[in-house]
Amino acid sequence: MREIYADHAGTTAPASEVIAAMQPYLGASFGNPSSVHRRGEAARDAIQAARADVAALIGATPEEIVFTATGSEANNLALQGVMHAERRERDSKRRRLVVSAIEHPSVLETARELESEGFGLTILPVGRDGIVSLHDAAQAIRSDVALVSLMMVNNETGVMQPVRELAELAHAAGARFHTDAVQAVGKTTVDVGLLDADLLSLAGHKFHGPLGAAALYTRRRTRLQPMIHGGHQERTRRAGTENLPAIVGLGVAAKRANERLASESMRLATLGDRLLHGLLTRLPQARLNGHRERRLKSIVNLCLPGIDGEALLHELDLSGITISTGSACSAASPGPSHVLVAMGLRPEEAHASVRFSLGESNEAADIDRMIEAVPAAFERIRALATASRQA
Numbered sequence: 001m002r003e004i005y006a007d008h009a010g011t012t013a014p015a016s017e018v019i020a021a022m023q024p025y026l027g028a029s030f031g032n033p034s035s036v037h038r039r040g041e042a043a044r045d046a047i048q049a050a051r052a053d054v055a056a057l058i059g060a061t062p063e064e065i066v067f068t069a070t071g072s073e074a075n076n077l078a079l080q081g082v083m084h085a086e087r088r089e090r091d092s093k094r095r096r097l098v099v100s101a102i103e104h105p106s107v108l109e110t111a112r113e114l115e116s117e118g119f120g121l122t123i124l125p126v127g128r129d130g131i132v133s134l135h136d137a138a139q140a141i142r143s144d145v146a147l148v149s150l151m152m153v154n155n156e157t158g159v160m161q162p163v164r165e166l167a168e169l170a171h172a173a174g175a176r177f178h179t180d181a182v183q184a185v186g187k188t189t190v191d192v193g194l195l196d197a198d199l200l201s202l203a204g205h206k207f208h209g210p211l212g213a214a215a216l217y218t219r220r221r222t223r224l225q226p227m228i229h230g231g232h233q234e235r236t237r238r239a240g241t242e243n244l245p246a247i248v249g250l251g252v253a254a255k256r257a258n259e260r261l262a263s264e265s266m267r268l269a270t271l272g273d274r275l276l277h278g279l280l281t282r283l284p285q286a287r288l289n290g291h292r293e294r295r296l297k298s299i300v301n302l303c304l305p306g307i308d309g310e311a312l313l314h315e316l317d318l319s320g321i322t323i324s325t326g327s328a329c330s331a332a333s334p335g336p337s338h339v340l341v342a343m344g345l346r347p348e349e350a351h352a353s354v355r356f357s358l359g360e361s362n363e364a365a366d367i368d369r370m371i372e373a374v375p376a377a378f379e380r381i382r383a384l385a386t387a388s389r390q391a
Contacts, residue, residue: 001320004366008206008359009155009183009299010324014249015208021252022210025245033242034231043244050251054215057254058181058200059191066216066237067247071182071203072106073227074216077238078178078199079110079149081224083119086146088225094146094175096120100132100161101342103151104180108338111149120144128344129291130159137169145175152190152200153183156326156339156355157290158299160184167196176222182206182214186257188265188296198222204246208360209253213246265298268358271367272297275356278371283378289340289353298358301326303345307381309354315377321370324355 005013025031031043051062068074079097086094099111101123108123115121122140124132132150141148148170152163163179170177178199184190185200186207192200199222203214218224218237230239279302280286289301304312309325316323326337336350345353356370 004321004369005361006356006358006366006370007322007324008361009158009355009357011205011211012208012359013361014205014210015253015256017256018209018249018252022245022249025248031244033244034233043242046244046248047242050247050254053251053255053258054202055217057190057258058185058202058217059193060217061220063235064192064217064219066218066234067242067250068214068216068238069212069243071180071201071206071214072104074182074201074203074214075104075106075149075178075180076110077216077224077227078201078218079107079114079147080227081237082147082176082178082199082222083114084225085223087119089223092146094144096122096142096145098122098124098137098140098145098148098170098175100124100126100150102126102130102154102156102159102339103149104155104182107149107151107180124150126342129294130154130157130289130339130343131291131294132161132166134162134165134169137166141169141173141175143173145170145173147176147178149178149180151180151183152195153181153188153296153299154290154339155183156299156337157301157343158183158296158357159290160188160294160296163195163197167198171196183296183299186253186261187268187298189261192217192219204250204253207253207257210246210249212243213250215250264360268298268362271358271362271364272300274364275358275367275370276300278367279374282371282375289343289345300356300358301340301353302356303340303349303353304378305349305352307352307378307385309352311381312354312374312377315381316373319373319377321373324357325353326355 031039033043051065055062150166167177176198179197180201182203185202198219200217205211228239287303336347340350
Protein backbone atom coordinates (compact mmCIF):
# COMPACT_ATOMS: atom_id res chain seq x y z
CA MET A 1 0.00 0.00 0.00
CA ARG A 2 1.28 3.46 -0.95
CA GLU A 3 2.57 5.44 2.01
CA ILE A 4 0.70 8.66 2.74
CA TYR A 5 3.23 11.02 4.24
CA ALA A 6 1.42 13.75 6.20
CA ASP A 7 4.24 15.04 8.39
CA HIS A 8 5.64 17.73 6.09
CA ALA A 9 5.84 20.19 8.99
CA GLY A 10 8.41 17.81 10.51
CA THR A 11 10.54 17.53 7.39
CA THR A 12 10.21 17.12 3.64
CA ALA A 13 11.97 14.86 1.16
CA PRO A 14 14.80 16.57 -0.76
CA ALA A 15 13.62 17.27 -4.31
CA SER A 16 15.32 15.40 -7.14
CA GLU A 17 16.70 18.69 -8.52
CA VAL A 18 18.21 19.45 -5.12
CA ILE A 19 19.93 16.07 -4.91
CA ALA A 20 21.25 16.39 -8.47
CA ALA A 21 22.65 19.87 -7.78
CA MET A 22 24.41 18.72 -4.61
CA GLN A 23 26.06 15.61 -6.04
CA PRO A 24 28.98 17.29 -7.90
CA TYR A 25 29.99 19.12 -4.71
CA LEU A 26 30.14 15.82 -2.85
CA GLY A 27 32.67 14.60 -5.39
CA ALA A 28 34.72 16.16 -8.18
CA SER A 29 33.58 19.75 -7.55
CA PHE A 30 34.67 19.78 -3.90
CA GLY A 31 36.34 22.93 -2.63
CA ASN A 32 36.87 25.25 0.33
CA PRO A 33 35.21 28.61 -0.37
CA SER A 34 37.91 30.40 1.63
CA SER A 35 40.71 29.13 -0.60
CA VAL A 36 42.17 31.56 -3.14
CA HIS A 37 42.78 29.09 -5.98
CA ARG A 38 40.38 28.23 -8.80
CA ARG A 39 38.65 25.44 -6.90
CA GLY A 40 38.02 27.78 -3.97
CA GLU A 41 36.73 30.49 -6.29
CA ALA A 42 34.28 28.04 -7.89
CA ALA A 43 33.03 27.06 -4.43
CA ARG A 44 32.55 30.74 -3.50
CA ASP A 45 30.63 31.36 -6.70
CA ALA A 46 28.32 28.42 -5.94
CA ILE A 47 27.63 29.74 -2.45
CA GLN A 48 26.97 33.24 -3.72
CA ALA A 49 24.50 31.88 -6.28
CA ALA A 50 22.69 30.02 -3.52
CA ARG A 51 22.71 33.14 -1.34
CA ALA A 52 21.04 35.10 -4.15
CA ASP A 53 18.33 32.45 -4.58
CA VAL A 54 17.57 32.31 -0.85
CA ALA A 55 17.42 36.11 -0.71
CA ALA A 56 15.04 36.23 -3.69
CA LEU A 57 12.64 33.83 -1.96
CA ILE A 58 12.10 36.24 0.96
CA GLY A 59 12.61 39.61 -0.73
CA ALA A 60 16.05 40.28 0.78
CA THR A 61 19.45 41.13 -0.68
CA PRO A 62 22.18 38.45 -0.80
CA GLU A 63 24.37 40.34 1.69
CA GLU A 64 21.62 40.02 4.31
CA ILE A 65 21.66 36.19 4.28
CA VAL A 66 23.72 34.33 6.89
CA PHE A 67 23.96 30.59 6.29
CA THR A 68 23.60 28.34 9.34
CA ALA A 69 23.28 24.59 9.83
CA THR A 70 19.72 24.53 11.19
CA GLY A 71 16.71 26.69 11.91
CA SER A 72 17.44 26.24 15.61
CA GLU A 73 20.91 27.70 15.11
CA ALA A 74 19.42 30.62 13.18
CA ASN A 75 17.02 31.29 16.06
CA ASN A 76 19.84 31.07 18.58
CA LEU A 77 21.99 33.44 16.55
CA ALA A 78 19.14 35.95 16.28
CA LEU A 79 18.33 36.00 20.00
CA GLN A 80 21.81 35.62 21.44
CA GLY A 81 23.40 37.74 18.74
CA VAL A 82 21.13 40.74 19.28
CA MET A 83 20.99 40.55 23.08
CA HIS A 84 24.74 40.11 23.53
CA ALA A 85 25.46 42.88 21.03
CA GLU A 86 23.12 45.16 22.98
CA ARG A 87 24.93 44.41 26.22
CA ARG A 88 28.22 45.50 24.63
CA GLU A 89 26.74 48.94 23.98
CA ARG A 90 27.70 50.98 27.04
CA ASP A 91 24.91 53.54 26.77
CA SER A 92 22.15 51.06 26.02
CA LYS A 93 19.59 50.27 28.72
CA ARG A 94 17.79 47.71 26.60
CA ARG A 95 18.15 44.43 28.44
CA ARG A 96 14.80 42.72 27.92
CA LEU A 97 13.54 40.17 25.40
CA VAL A 98 9.89 39.52 24.49
CA VAL A 99 8.72 36.18 23.06
CA SER A 100 5.43 34.26 23.02
CA ALA A 101 4.44 31.15 24.94
CA ILE A 102 4.03 29.10 21.75
CA GLU A 103 7.48 29.62 20.23
CA HIS A 104 9.63 26.73 19.02
CA PRO A 105 11.87 25.28 21.79
CA SER A 106 14.92 26.81 20.07
CA VAL A 107 13.46 30.25 20.85
CA LEU A 108 11.92 29.54 24.25
CA GLU A 109 14.94 27.69 25.65
CA THR A 110 17.34 30.29 24.29
CA ALA A 111 15.23 33.03 25.86
CA ARG A 112 15.33 31.25 29.22
CA GLU A 113 19.09 30.82 28.93
CA LEU A 114 19.45 34.54 28.29
CA GLU A 115 17.27 35.19 31.33
CA SER A 116 19.68 33.09 33.42
CA GLU A 117 22.46 35.39 32.19
CA GLY A 118 20.69 38.42 33.64
CA PHE A 119 18.53 39.63 30.75
CA GLY A 120 14.87 40.40 31.35
CA LEU A 121 12.30 38.12 29.73
CA THR A 122 8.60 38.60 29.01
CA ILE A 123 6.62 35.66 27.64
CA LEU A 124 3.38 36.76 26.00
CA PRO A 125 0.31 34.51 26.40
CA VAL A 126 -1.95 33.47 23.53
CA GLY A 127 -5.68 33.01 23.33
CA ARG A 128 -7.56 29.78 22.73
CA ASP A 129 -7.13 30.47 19.02
CA GLY A 130 -3.33 30.48 19.41
CA ILE A 131 -2.89 34.16 18.53
CA VAL A 132 -1.00 36.77 20.54
CA SER A 133 -3.08 39.78 21.62
CA LEU A 134 -1.76 43.01 20.12
CA HIS A 135 -2.94 44.79 23.27
CA ASP A 136 -0.84 42.47 25.45
CA ALA A 137 2.12 42.94 23.12
CA ALA A 138 1.81 46.74 23.23
CA GLN A 139 1.75 46.65 27.03
CA ALA A 140 4.88 44.48 27.16
CA ILE A 141 7.04 46.19 24.52
CA ARG A 142 8.54 49.20 26.26
CA SER A 143 11.74 51.24 26.04
CA ASP A 144 13.83 48.60 27.87
CA VAL A 145 13.17 45.94 25.19
CA ALA A 146 16.01 45.10 22.82
CA LEU A 147 14.34 42.34 20.80
CA VAL A 148 10.86 40.97 20.13
CA SER A 149 10.71 37.44 18.67
CA LEU A 150 7.37 36.03 17.47
CA MET A 151 6.99 33.14 15.03
CA MET A 152 5.19 33.65 11.74
CA VAL A 153 3.51 30.23 11.48
CA ASN A 154 3.23 27.89 14.45
CA ASN A 155 4.81 24.52 13.73
CA GLU A 156 2.13 22.54 15.60
CA THR A 157 -1.13 24.30 14.71
CA GLY A 158 -0.29 26.31 11.60
CA VAL A 159 -1.71 29.43 13.23
CA MET A 160 -0.32 32.65 11.75
CA GLN A 161 0.64 35.56 14.00
CA PRO A 162 0.05 39.23 13.05
CA VAL A 163 3.76 39.62 12.38
CA ARG A 164 3.62 42.97 10.56
CA GLU A 165 1.65 44.59 13.39
CA LEU A 166 3.97 43.11 16.02
CA ALA A 167 7.00 44.42 14.13
CA GLU A 168 5.44 47.88 14.10
CA LEU A 169 4.98 47.74 17.89
CA ALA A 170 8.60 46.66 18.34
CA HIS A 171 9.98 49.41 16.11
CA ALA A 172 7.78 52.06 17.73
CA ALA A 173 9.52 51.19 21.02
CA GLY A 174 12.97 51.21 19.38
CA ALA A 175 13.39 47.42 19.55
CA ARG A 176 14.47 44.95 16.87
CA PHE A 177 12.01 42.35 15.56
CA HIS A 178 12.78 38.70 14.75
CA THR A 179 10.39 36.12 13.35
CA ASP A 180 10.93 32.38 13.24
CA ALA A 181 9.56 31.73 9.74
CA VAL A 182 10.81 28.15 9.46
CA GLN A 183 7.25 26.84 8.94
CA ALA A 184 6.31 29.67 6.60
CA VAL A 185 9.12 30.04 4.05
CA GLY A 186 8.47 27.99 0.93
CA LYS A 187 4.84 27.41 1.95
CA THR A 188 3.34 30.89 1.94
CA THR A 189 4.45 34.31 0.74
CA VAL A 190 7.25 35.72 2.92
CA ASP A 191 8.63 39.18 2.18
CA VAL A 192 10.91 40.70 4.79
CA GLY A 193 10.10 44.19 3.52
CA LEU A 194 6.34 43.75 3.88
CA LEU A 195 6.81 42.09 7.27
CA ASP A 196 9.25 44.83 8.33
CA ALA A 197 11.38 42.19 10.06
CA ASP A 198 14.95 42.86 11.17
CA LEU A 199 15.77 39.16 11.42
CA LEU A 200 14.07 36.06 10.01
CA SER A 201 14.91 32.36 10.31
CA LEU A 202 14.35 29.68 7.66
CA ALA A 203 15.37 26.05 7.14
CA GLY A 204 15.77 24.25 3.81
CA HIS A 205 14.47 20.85 4.87
CA LYS A 206 10.99 22.34 5.36
CA PHE A 207 10.66 23.05 1.62
CA HIS A 208 12.40 20.08 -0.02
CA GLY A 209 15.98 21.19 0.59
CA PRO A 210 18.60 19.17 2.44
CA LEU A 211 18.95 18.72 6.16
CA GLY A 212 21.85 20.74 7.55
CA ALA A 213 21.25 23.97 5.59
CA ALA A 214 19.38 26.97 6.96
CA ALA A 215 19.71 30.74 7.06
CA LEU A 216 19.15 33.85 9.13
CA TYR A 217 18.11 37.00 7.30
CA THR A 218 19.77 39.96 9.04
CA ARG A 219 18.74 43.42 7.94
CA ARG A 220 21.56 45.81 7.15
CA ARG A 221 22.96 47.68 10.15
CA THR A 222 21.55 45.12 12.58
CA ARG A 223 24.22 44.48 15.20
CA LEU A 224 24.80 40.78 15.78
CA GLN A 225 27.32 39.24 18.15
CA PRO A 226 28.51 35.91 16.63
CA MET A 227 28.12 32.70 18.60
CA ILE A 228 30.90 30.89 16.72
CA HIS A 229 34.27 32.62 16.61
CA GLY A 230 37.15 31.90 14.27
CA GLY A 231 37.37 32.78 10.61
CA HIS A 232 35.68 35.56 8.66
CA GLN A 233 33.07 33.45 6.89
CA GLU A 234 29.56 34.88 6.50
CA ARG A 235 30.89 38.42 6.98
CA THR A 236 32.29 37.36 10.39
CA ARG A 237 28.77 36.52 11.62
CA ARG A 238 29.33 32.75 11.63
CA ALA A 239 32.84 31.32 11.54
CA GLY A 240 33.61 27.91 10.04
CA THR A 241 34.05 26.34 6.62
CA GLU A 242 30.72 26.42 4.83
CA ASN A 243 28.78 23.23 4.11
CA LEU A 244 29.12 23.68 0.37
CA PRO A 245 26.90 20.80 -0.90
CA ALA A 246 24.08 21.58 1.54
CA ILE A 247 24.14 25.32 0.80
CA VAL A 248 23.99 24.61 -2.94
CA GLY A 249 20.99 22.36 -2.26
CA LEU A 250 19.33 25.06 -0.17
CA GLY A 251 19.72 27.53 -3.02
CA VAL A 252 18.11 25.17 -5.53
CA ALA A 253 15.27 24.41 -3.09
CA ALA A 254 14.68 28.15 -2.59
CA LYS A 255 14.55 28.84 -6.34
CA ARG A 256 12.26 25.85 -6.85
CA ALA A 257 9.92 26.96 -4.04
CA ASN A 258 9.77 30.48 -5.46
CA GLU A 259 8.69 29.18 -8.86
CA ARG A 260 5.85 27.01 -7.60
CA LEU A 261 4.76 28.84 -4.46
CA ALA A 262 1.51 30.39 -5.70
CA SER A 263 0.04 27.27 -7.29
CA GLU A 264 1.23 24.83 -4.62
CA SER A 265 0.07 26.88 -1.65
CA MET A 266 -3.40 27.17 -3.18
CA ARG A 267 -3.53 23.42 -3.93
CA LEU A 268 -2.50 22.49 -0.40
CA ALA A 269 -4.97 24.92 1.17
CA THR A 270 -7.75 23.21 -0.79
CA LEU A 271 -6.58 19.77 0.34
CA GLY A 272 -6.29 20.95 3.93
CA ASP A 273 -9.85 22.30 3.92
CA ARG A 274 -11.07 19.02 2.46
CA LEU A 275 -9.29 17.01 5.15
CA LEU A 276 -10.57 19.19 7.98
CA HIS A 277 -14.16 19.15 6.75
CA GLY A 278 -14.11 15.38 6.18
CA LEU A 279 -12.65 14.53 9.59
CA LEU A 280 -14.95 16.90 11.50
CA THR A 281 -17.94 15.42 9.65
CA ARG A 282 -16.93 11.84 10.41
CA LEU A 283 -15.74 12.60 13.96
CA PRO A 284 -18.17 15.15 15.44
CA GLN A 285 -16.36 14.98 18.80
CA ALA A 286 -13.13 16.23 17.19
CA ARG A 287 -12.04 19.86 17.59
CA LEU A 288 -9.64 21.97 15.57
CA ASN A 289 -6.80 23.37 17.66
CA GLY A 290 -6.21 26.97 16.64
CA HIS A 291 -7.92 29.64 14.61
CA ARG A 292 -10.09 28.27 11.80
CA GLU A 293 -8.99 30.80 9.17
CA ARG A 294 -5.79 32.54 10.32
CA ARG A 295 -3.53 29.56 9.78
CA LEU A 296 -1.54 27.72 7.16
CA LYS A 297 -4.32 25.42 6.01
CA SER A 298 -1.98 22.60 5.04
CA ILE A 299 -1.56 22.01 8.80
CA VAL A 300 -4.55 20.47 10.59
CA ASN A 301 -4.19 19.89 14.34
CA LEU A 302 -7.13 18.04 15.86
CA CYS A 303 -8.06 17.14 19.43
CA LEU A 304 -9.78 13.73 19.53
CA PRO A 305 -11.12 13.39 23.09
CA GLY A 306 -11.13 9.92 24.58
CA ILE A 307 -7.98 8.52 22.97
CA ASP A 308 -4.23 8.99 23.16
CA GLY A 309 -2.81 10.82 20.15
CA GLU A 310 0.32 8.68 20.11
CA ALA A 311 -1.81 5.53 19.95
CA LEU A 312 -3.58 6.93 16.88
CA LEU A 313 -0.23 7.82 15.32
CA HIS A 314 1.00 4.23 15.67
CA GLU A 315 -2.30 2.77 14.48
CA LEU A 316 -2.20 4.87 11.33
CA ASP A 317 1.50 4.15 10.85
CA LEU A 318 0.68 0.45 10.60
CA SER A 319 -1.69 1.22 7.74
CA GLY A 320 0.87 3.32 5.87
CA ILE A 321 -0.25 6.78 6.98
CA THR A 322 2.42 8.98 8.59
CA ILE A 323 1.28 11.81 10.87
CA SER A 324 2.64 13.31 14.10
CA THR A 325 1.53 14.43 17.54
CA GLY A 326 3.28 17.80 17.23
CA SER A 327 6.78 19.21 16.94
CA ALA A 328 9.50 16.69 16.03
CA CYS A 329 11.88 18.64 18.29
CA SER A 330 9.62 17.90 21.28
CA ALA A 331 8.75 14.31 20.39
CA ALA A 332 10.93 12.84 23.14
CA SER A 333 9.33 15.02 25.82
CA PRO A 334 6.97 13.05 28.07
CA GLY A 335 4.83 16.07 28.88
CA PRO A 336 1.97 17.56 26.86
CA SER A 337 2.60 20.03 24.05
CA HIS A 338 3.59 23.40 25.50
CA VAL A 339 1.87 25.05 22.54
CA LEU A 340 -1.50 23.42 23.16
CA VAL A 341 -1.29 23.94 26.93
CA ALA A 342 -0.50 27.63 26.33
CA MET A 343 -3.68 27.76 24.21
CA GLY A 344 -5.73 26.59 27.19
CA LEU A 345 -6.05 22.85 26.51
CA ARG A 346 -5.95 20.55 29.51
CA PRO A 347 -3.01 18.09 29.51
CA GLU A 348 -5.29 15.19 28.60
CA GLU A 349 -6.68 17.18 25.66
CA ALA A 350 -3.17 18.00 24.47
CA HIS A 351 -2.22 14.31 24.66
CA ALA A 352 -5.34 13.51 22.61
CA SER A 353 -4.24 15.79 19.75
CA VAL A 354 -2.59 14.90 16.45
CA ARG A 355 -1.18 16.92 13.56
CA PHE A 356 -1.66 16.34 9.85
CA SER A 357 0.70 18.43 7.70
CA LEU A 358 0.32 18.19 3.94
CA GLY A 359 2.86 18.72 1.19
CA GLU A 360 3.84 18.09 -2.41
CA SER A 361 3.47 14.32 -2.23
CA ASN A 362 -0.19 14.49 -1.18
CA GLU A 363 -3.12 14.35 -3.54
CA ALA A 364 -6.90 14.20 -3.28
CA ALA A 365 -6.94 10.40 -3.05
CA ASP A 366 -4.69 10.62 0.03
CA ILE A 367 -7.15 12.97 1.72
CA ASP A 368 -10.06 10.64 1.02
CA ARG A 369 -8.14 7.67 2.37
CA MET A 370 -7.26 9.52 5.58
CA ILE A 371 -10.89 10.61 6.02
CA GLU A 372 -11.79 6.90 5.98
CA ALA A 373 -8.81 5.58 7.95
CA VAL A 374 -8.69 8.03 10.86
CA PRO A 375 -12.26 7.42 12.16
CA ALA A 376 -11.77 3.66 11.81
CA ALA A 377 -8.51 3.80 13.78
CA PHE A 378 -10.16 6.06 16.36
CA GLU A 379 -12.93 3.50 16.94
CA ARG A 380 -10.45 0.60 17.18
CA ILE A 381 -8.45 2.43 19.85
CA ARG A 382 -11.59 3.25 21.84
CA ALA A 383 -12.79 -0.37 21.59
CA LEU A 384 -9.44 -1.65 22.84
CA ALA A 385 -9.50 0.84 25.71
CA THR A 386 -13.01 -0.26 26.68
CA ALA A 387 -12.05 -3.95 26.54
CA SER A 388 -8.98 -3.25 28.66
CA ARG A 389 -11.02 -1.49 31.34
CA GLN A 390 -13.57 -4.30 31.44
CA ALA A 391 -10.83 -6.93 31.77
